Amino acid sequence: MKTNQLVISALALTSSLVTATSYGFPVNSETHAADNSQHSVLVAQKQTLKSSWKGFGITVNRAKDGIITVDGKPAALDEHNENAQVYSQGLNTVIFYKTGRVVLMRDGQFVGDLK
Secondary structure, rough: HHHHHHHHHHHHHHHHHHHHHOOOOOOOHHHHHHHHHHHHHHHHHHHHHEEEEEEEEEEEEEEEOOOOEEEEOEEEEEEEEEOOOEEEEEEEEEEOOOOOOOOEOOOOOOEEEEO
16 A cells, blocks of 8 residues: 555656646746746836836836836937836936936936935
């Protein structure tokens, strides 16, 4: 009877591993580490879901469709890389970092972080 129980347990374990890998669940420490880094990226993205920042006499808004405005005027996407998106409108440049930080530059000079 114990042999049958061992066979059934082995089949159940194999079945759960196949199910876990087919649904993308981590099975070993390497995939778990990769999953943690993806989680960090998702946390950073959630922080950037804020839609309005103010400071230094301006208001920056991000509409649901992704359009950025500076004091109601649309901003142009100047640069998009793995760390940040850079928008400009007039003399103002707004940098949206993936960490959630939003920085204002005016006429090429650092002004400060928008809140």
